[in-house]
Amino acid sequence: MTTVLTLRVAAISRQAPWVSSASVKDKITKIKRWLENCKSNHGNHCMPKAKRIPHRLIDGGTSEHPPRLVLGQQIAIQNQQYTTLSHCWGASLPIRTLLSNLQLYSDQIPPQTIPRTFEDAMLITRELGVRFIWIDALCIVQDDAKEWEQEAAKMKDIYSGSILNIAACDSPGSAGGCFSMNRSLTQTFHLPLVEGVPKLLVRLQPGDTRQFTKQTILSSRGWVLQEQLLSHRIISCMSDELHWECSEAYETELGIQFNSHPSDIRGDPRMYQCPTRWHVVNFSERNFTYWNDRLPTLSGIAENYESITGDISIIGLWQRSLIQDLLWIRMGPIAPKPARGIGAAGLPSWSWMSCPSRIKFNIWQLTMRVRQIDRYVRVQEYCKLIDFSVTWAGISFVSALKSAHIVLYGPSVEVTIDIEGKLEQSNPPSFTVRYLNGVELCTGAI
Numbered sequence: 306m307t308t309v310l311t312l313r314v315a316a317i318s319r320q321a322p323w324v325s326s327a328s329v330k331d332k333i334t335k336i337k338r339w340l341e342n343c344k345s346n347h348g349n350h351c352m353p354k355a356k357r358i359p360h361r362l363i364d365g366g367t368s369e370h371p372p373r374l375v376l377g378q379q380i381a382i383q384n385q386q387y388t389t390l391s392h393c394w395g396a397s398l399p400i401r402t403l404l405s406n407l408q409l410y411s412d413q414i415p416p417q418t419i420p421r422t423f424e425d426a427m428l429i430t431r432e433l434g435v436r437f438i439w440i441d442a443l444c445i446v447q448d449d450a451k452e453w454e455q456e457a458a459k460m461k462d463i464y465s466g467s468i469l470n471i472a473a474c475d476s477p478g479s480a481g482g483c484f485s486m487n488r489s490l491t492q493t494f495h496l497p498l499v500e501g502v503p504k505l506l507v508r509l510q511p512g513d514t515r516q517f518t519k520q521t522i523l524s525s526r527g528w529v530l531q532e533q534l535l536s537h538r539i540i541s542c543m544s545d546e547l548h549w550e551c552s553e554a555y556e557t558e559l560g561i562q563f564n565s566h567p568s569d570i571r572g573d574p575r576m577y578q579c580p581t582r583w584h585v586v587n588f589s590e591r592n593f594t595y596w597n598d599r600l601p602t603l604s605g606i607a608e609n610y611e612s613i614t615g616d617i618s619i620i621g622l623w624q625r626s627l628i629q630d631l632l633w634i635r636m637g638p639i640a641p642k643p644a645r646g647i648g649a650a651g652l653p654s655w656s657w658m659s660c661p662s663r664i665k666f667n668i669w670q671l672t673m674r675v676r677q678i679d680r681y682v683r684v685q686e687y688c689k690l691i692d693f694s695v696t697w698a699g700i701s702f703v704s705a706l707k708s709a710h711i712v713l714y715g716p717s718v719e720v721t722i723d724i725e726g727k728l729e730q731s732n733p734p735s736f737t738v739r740y741l742n743g744v745e746l747c748t749g750a751i
């Protein structure tokens with residue numbers, strides 16, 4: 306007989322040296338139960354939704370047949386279930402599909418070349434009774450620019466159509482696996498003084514363990530935001546425990562359940578005031594290996610919100626709230642120039658996308674609590690959006706931006722802007738804005 310005693314503690318570090326207690330087999334059994342429960346007892350919100358199957362998938366193989374690439378359209382409709390993998394590429398990905406190995410991988414992906422994270426995700430997929438999995442590095446030919454552009458534009462369908470998104474949260478590269486450290490927050494103590502209770506399980510429970518998923522290596526990556534937003538079910542494989550999240554439930558491996566709530570990132574954006582601005586702030590804090598990926602990463606999110614709200618995205622801003630969206634401010638230092646490419650080139654300065662740094666909206670929110678804002682701040686717009694135009698070379702967000710402009714109507718005043726200090730000494734420069742009569746209006750930094 307085992308009695309479980311739960312102790313609530315204020316905070317537990319994710320680095321606490323807990324001893325492993327659950328095997329990979331136990332963990333996969335847990336994932337199976339969660340998925341079955343979601344399928345059987347949850348509503349339509351949790352079901353995969355997609356207009357089309359991904360162009361290419363991995364047939365996960367069996368003990369006799371190694372994995373291989375297959376075309377989605379060749380899979381019979383009744384077999385089109387697939388999982389997806391969210392992972393960090395790391396400094397160098399040992400395996401990816403190129404034009405030169407596409408034919409080879411279509412016959413078989415050499416098992417000895419498959420990194421641990423991919424292998425674990427394929428194992429979970431097989432154990433769930435699902436045959437196919439989508440992994441970006443293998444299912445998109447990485448040196449085929451046209452295919453990359455076409456597939457990057459389909460992220461909404463790829464992730465929202467997945468039966469389960471497997472998030473390898475704590476692996477900085479593809480070698481770490483989904484069950485890398487396999488620690489547990491549970492420890493067993495023998496308390497002989499408790500009469501009739503030979504074994505007592507003591508569970509140390511921090512207040513809200515959901516925050517752990519936001520502290521992982523994976524959640525700092527730019528591409529992962531849309532994977533988190535667009536998937537209807539996510540299994541977060543963290544080093545200390547698994548977390549299950551779907552549109553109707555949130556449960557940890559230790560059995561702690563949380564109510565889903567509308568502020569959840571997958572909630573209906575009509576439920577709260579400015580979800581797109583929240584996502585922008587979240588997005589601007591993330592890291593990108595390729596700076597040019599910032600725009601394509603927004604494509605799935607923008608398409609998702611456009612389909613739900615009917616609003617129109619204008620390079621990261623929104624038609625209905627454009628006047629307030631223009632009030633973004635830079636909050637952090639300019640990000641160090643990424644190794645490959647810089648996305649700010651050619652972007653209009655009125656879009657926060659031109660600013661390679663952390664940003665925020667609504668400057669008054671920096672010093673006021675939400676209740677104070679509700680009580681004291683009434684926003685009156687004296688400006689109107691008259692016209693706008695955004696032209697892309699090809700598919701929106703994933704091809705080059707050819708031109709963009711907005712036309713506003715409202716009161717205006719002529720000012721002078723004086724840059725303070727030399728650019729090379731102060732980057733970005735601070736500046737002072739003055740009326741033409743020399744009276745100072747404000748100071749700041751671009």
Ligand SMILES: [Zn+2]
Pocket residue numbers: 343344347348351551552553554
């Ligand atoms: Zn569910």
